[in-house]
């Protein structure tokens with residue numbers, strides 16, 4: 001059984017726009033206007049070239065399951081076993097997530113399977129970007 | 138880095154390893170430091186440089202009664218001590234100090250006198266990883282492995298062989314925590330911790346410490362121990378977030394650190410007689426062997442499973458039993474360095490006959506940082 005509460009993100013000035021995005025149902029990345037680098041996590045400059053000419057890029061929400069583990073260890077707010085995954089977005093960046101709407105088993109979670117973003121509202125301030133198997137309901 | 142210009146002249150672990158409820162963390166540092174001073178035939182007053190990782194370096198200096206001329210508190214996880222050896226060698230060469238004491242102590246099991254994490258927290262990790270249920274290292278360090286297994290066909294059986302071979306080495310070491318032989322079946326039937334990782338693929342959690350004393354090589358000749366020269370060094374860092382590791386099948390920090398170490402040492406892989414690769418989890422020696430260039434991509438698992446790293450193999454590796462079977466206080470890098478020194482002095486419990494060059498490679502955090510030291514007993 002889950003004990004305690006899941007640790008929630010504490011947005012910073014550099015990341016607030018990302019968390020505003022998830023609340024609005026958008027997965028927001030950033031793209032450099034000079035070298036076209038698409039990056040995550042957000043910051044006020046491009047980590048590829050140092051340019052401050054960066055803009056928000058709304059991601060498609062499509063991704064693949066790049067890698068994962070299924071943790072059997074206790075964690076606040078989680079009921080083991082649960083998967084901790086990394087989604088590789090079609091736009092390039094990788095993002096940690098849980099896989100929702102799926103059994104948490106090696107049989108159900110196949111490396112490179114197609115995923116799509118699924119926003120999980122935790123409270124009025126925080127909505128997490130999670131992923132689920134693509135093509136589900 | 139001037140090749141062989143600085144030597145390790147004192148080296149020791151704490152008197153006891155494993156469960157040490159009689160000492161808090163700062164005393165584990167001091168116990169190892171006093172043992173290393175005795176080993177080197179030096180006094181506390183001979184030390185003018187102090188370095189440690191994972192603990193406030195000021196507290197270590199003060200606890201030992203030293204007002205140092207040089208101080209380094211680089212804390213990037215378990216490989217901090219490889220970086221500190223590198224920094225100390227540079228400082229000695231630059232004339233900033235003459236004799237450096239590097240200490241490690243960690244009450245990893247008993248938790249006495251620990252103050253928070255040994256690695257600085259990451260703001261990004263707080264926001265973009267911790268909400269998804271990562272907690273202790275087994276839930277993070279293991280995340281890249283299913284990617285590697287798919288890309289290179291590594292099986293759970295081959296991964297388990299890393300633990301089996303290291304237990305063989307531990308069986309030769311009276312100070313190892315676990316010495317009884319294990320089989321692949323034992324590993325694969327041990328408790329599931331974090332799929333695909335079983336208990337016997339994960340490191341121990343123990344109390345202990347270690348210390349090293351470094352000085353100029355020309356002074357080392359007149360000292361009691363056989364000098365162990367620093368022939369080459371490297372360090373690097375990639376990311377504080379495992380999810381942001383650029384390639385889940387290869388560590389950029391390992392590659393950069395290893396390449397610097399081999400180039401500065403002026404050695405090829407065939408010159409290496411003895412190897413230590415920090416093994417907090419069973420996959421780390423696999424990544425290390427490939428990223429340091431000992432074998433090609435995807436070849437390290439079979440290389441270990443075929444027996445190349447066991448006693449009598451062509452590349453003896455993790456000869457103390459490693460973090461999987463010898464001991465692992467949390468920041469294991471110091472113990473890998475200690476085993477490198479023992480092998481170069483010819484005093485290791487499982488001595489590699491005639492070994493002249495040892496490579497000691499460390500990881501910090503979850504593939505976050507790396508440090509590599511090339512040691513030799515040939516001036």
Ligand SMILES: [Zn+2]
Pocket residue numbers: 032033034035036037046047048049050051
């Ligand atoms: Zn750019």
